[in-house]
Structure formats: C-alpha cells, structure tokens
Amino acid sequence: MSTSTGTDRSTTSNEPSTMLDPLVPRAPAQGAQEPSRLHVDAATIGYDKRIVSERLSVAIPDQSFTVIVGPNACGKSTLLRGLSRLLKPSEGHVILDGADISSYKTKEVARRVGLLPQTAIAPDGITVADLVARGRYPYQGMLRQWTKTDEEAVLRAMEAAAVTDLSGQLVDELSGGQRQRVWVAMALAQHTDILLLDEPTTFLDITHQVELMELFTDLNHVGHTLVAVLHDLNHAARFGTHLIAMKDGAVVAEGAPSEIVTAELVEEVFGLRCLVVPDPVAGTPHVVPLGRDRDRP
C-alpha cells in the first residue's frame, strides 16, 4: 500500500514532507501475512473485582476502520481500554507491533496509538489551537520543547479536521459538533498510525454524526487504522470496513459489514427482531427494527 495521499481532499500547492503530515502514518504498511499491528491475545480484561472479558482474542486489521458494536455493558469500551493500555489484562497480552503493549515506554505507545476517550475535558478558557497543541505531549520532554515540527503537525491536524477557522476561539464557546472535531484534531496532532475512538458521535445531532463519520473515512483512506466504539449499527455498517460484534464480553462475529450483518446476528447480539435491507444510497446493510406487530399498519 502506498503512503501517498489518495483522497478527494484538496491538497495545498506547497506539499510539505510526509514526515510532518499527521495524516500520513509513518510506519510503512506490513505484508498481508504479518499479524496485525494491534491485537489481543487470550486476554482477560476487567476491573478490580469484575471480569468483563475472559481469554478474549481479537485482531484489529491494519488500515481498517474497525467498529466495535454490541449492547450496553457488552465489554466494547473495556476492549478499547485494553487496546489503549488504560486497563492491563490480568492474563494474556495486548500486542502492539509484535511486543506486549505494557513493555513499551508509555510515551512510545502514545506515539503509535492515540485514544479519544469519552471523559476528555477541555480546560476552562483554552483556545482551539492550544487544545490541539496538547496532542503533542508525547513528543515533548523536559529538554525538548515546542518545535517547528510540532507546530506543523498541529496546523495539519486542524486542517484535516476542518477546525483551522476556529483556531483562535475558546473551546467552551463551540457547538458540540465543532468541539468533537477539535478533539479529533488533537488526537491527530498526536500523529499516531492507530486511533481509538470511544463513542465519538454520542450526543451529536445527525448532521454532525455523519460529518464526523466522513472525517473518519477520510482519515482511514489516507492510511490510519481506526477503531471506534459506536452505538449506531447503521453508521457502523455504512462507514466501517470491519465490524466486531460483542456480547457478554465475547466476540460473536467479526468481518466486513456486508458479510456479517444479518437479521440473525442482530437478534443474537442485541435481541432485536429486524429486517436487514440494503442501504438505498450506499448498498451497505441497513437494520430496520420489526417492532411490535400491533404498531404496524
């Protein structure tokens, strides 16, 4: 796979080096035979007393837009926490680039895997540019302070997330959709090949949800591996390239949406009777609940 940008995104006349471009992953793609860069190997993940997933094994295909779906409390956010080192498996391993993720220095992981959690807080009175710049933390140290590379990465990230025009504004004053794009820009400024997103579209109206999903698709097209936890099955099936359906802490099905999203699977995972029809626009599976018989005309 080529690392050049091959999207519909308009490119500036003065194309900077791809090393500086937060949209282009640094590491070259690996061969098809290689195990994926990020996978979970027989891991038992949970909290102090409550085990959520036991001996879970699942791989995130490289360069995929993987969406994890499942009912509430099925372990999808827990899996994302395991993948991002927030939770350490009590047994088994989370493998990043061939080594246990806990064997890396913490900042080294942060340069390879980014996370946008639901709990992110924007400090009072911070501007968009300053918040996006916070994404450069893993590249800074006591002696290595702000550089041109950092600044370039922040500007490119703001451009990619279409928040450049907002850069001087206070984050407090933005709409929900704008704010979420700013957080995505911050995660992009972290310049990681792999980006984990925990319910990124929750609390957004439909227009902003679609806008954000399209942004993720663009990022995926230029080579980012994305892993998102989503509630909306139809968005998952339409925008995701790889689905992982979970129930009770285990993976029930995984694969391309067109292959695995069936009425049987939805009923098994969510307990919802439904029809699966082709999305009239994209042709991807579209889930229509059957609902109660007496409500139908």
Place this chain on the structure above:
Amino acid sequence: MTLQTADLGVPGAFTAPGTRRSIGLFVALAALVALLMLSLIIGSKMMPPAVVWDALFHPSGDFDHFAIRDFRLPRTIVGLVVGMALGVSGALIQALTRNPLAGPGILGVNAGASFAVTVAIGLLGVRDVRGYMWFAFAGALVVTIMVLLLGSTRRGQSPVVMVLAGVCVGAVLGGAGSALQLINPDAFDQMRSWGAGSILGRPLDVVWPILPFFAGALVLAFAVSGPLNAMALGDELAVAQGVSLVRTRILAIIALTLLAGGATAIAGPIGFVGLMVPHVARWIVGPDQRWIFAYSMLLAPSLLLASDILGRIVMHPSEIPVGIVTAFVGAPVLILLVRRRKVSGL
C-alpha cells in the same frame, strides 16, 4: 482578555501568545521589584530611598540603617520567599485536584503544618527551625493526603466536598494548636505573631535552612507542569498520552507539601494567597500550567508584600499581621469563586 484570532491558524500562531506572556512575566517581575523597594521604604517611619540604598550598600551605625537592615530587610525577604512558595503550592494543588477552590490554606495544609510545628515547639521543646521544619513538612503531607482521600467520593473528586473536608480538618487542627499555645505560652514567646501568620519578626535564620527545599520543590513543580497539563484533559486521555498518573501525583504532592509546609514553618499559616494568585495567573495566561506556575511565583510574593505594606499603613503606627490582611482580601474572592457558574471547571 484579548484573543489574537487573526494571528492564529497561520505558521507562527503559537509564538504570538508566547511573546505576550513573556512580556507580561517581565511586567510582573518589575511590579515585584517595585514592591520589594516599597516594603523597605514604607513603615512606622518612612525611609527615603536614598537612606534605604545607603543602608543596604553603605551601612553605618545610623539607627535608620539598623532598622532597615534588621527589621525591614528580613521581613521583605521572608515575604518574597514565603509568597513564592504559597503561590506555586496553590497552583500545584489546584492543578492536582482540578479544583478551582483549592489552596493550601483552605484545604487545611497550612493548618496541618502549623499544628505539627506547634506540637514540636510546645510539647517536644524543639526550638530550631532545622528541627521543626520536618514537623511542618510532615504535617502538610499528612493533611494533604487526608483531604485528597476525604474529597474523593465514589464518583471521583468533588470540589466542594474536598473544600469542606479541608476546612473541617483545618478548623480542628487550628483549635487544637491554639489550645496548645495557651497551655504553654512561654514556649511561644518568640513566635507570638507566628500563629496569626506574619512575616514580621521572623529572623532570616529561619529562612536559610528551608531554601534548598523550596528550590527542589520549584524544580519538581516545573517538571510536573507538562504532565499536569495533560491530566487537565482527563485521566484517561493523560494515560493515552503517556503520562504516569501515580508518579505525577506523588511528585506534585511532594512539591506542594514542601512549599506549603516550609512557608508555614517560616511565617505561620497564611491563607488565601495560594488560592487567589493562581486564579489571577490563569486569567492572564490561560490554562497552561507552566505559565501559571511562573506567574504565580512572581504574583504571590507581590500580593503578600502588598498586603504586608497595607497592614503597616491602615492602623499606623501599629500593624496588622499579613495573614489577617490576606484573609480580608481573600474571603470575598473565595465567595466570588464559589458563586461563579462552574465550580469544577479546571
């Protein structure tokens, strides 16, 4: 606060506010230097600047020179050092707890240090600052950890619960300390005004042993300012950015207890400086902890010296201890902060 909207979004966008902050820092430094001079000039007897200059650099047996060198100079240096320590410890404690109401005074940290020093002097007969400073550090540390634990509910830390816990702990320790001082008044003869929080009559001998600890704590504070910036975005995001939460918290607690404990060992419990100053700093420079620390380091001694000078003027020729003046100025500020729409907005 002016936003440089036009400048942002183009290369160089991040240097523009940086320049403004640097200029502001220089102004704050100039203000501090001016207050240091005023602190030497103003008092029960006004000293012309020329006399102050001669007293510092060409001292003679003149009584005015003696008064400046032995009274005003020590209290000014004590004000400078204690102010810096209180300001940075306040900024640290606010960043650590994400609580805009936090401060070493309001959370009882100063009271803890003060109580421990009272025990050392009153019960154990420790007279040397080299001895009782350890009690101050320990007292500050114990109360800090206690209040952090009391302020953490199952749903995370609650700013108001934490402040209530701090005020309660502080009140109990303050009362117990006063009782000790009444029981054994002789032991506190030389520290009469210390209990009220004063930078007057504290010899420089009590400052020098604590200075190395302050220096170390300031280095620590600036070392954790980056991780604290990341933690301001939420613990999960901070971990995802490579921050070690435990290490950052431990280092921040060590730094703030050294600063607040040391300041209390020198000058007694002085409240509100550590609460107010980081807010003023944040209004000027925004939410970047590195700048907040730097500004707090300059603005807090300015506030302390200004309050001390005010305490010398208002009841001229007698004086009000600086701790009482800062409480007068600080209490309304605290009420203002509590009444603002968002309490947990750090």
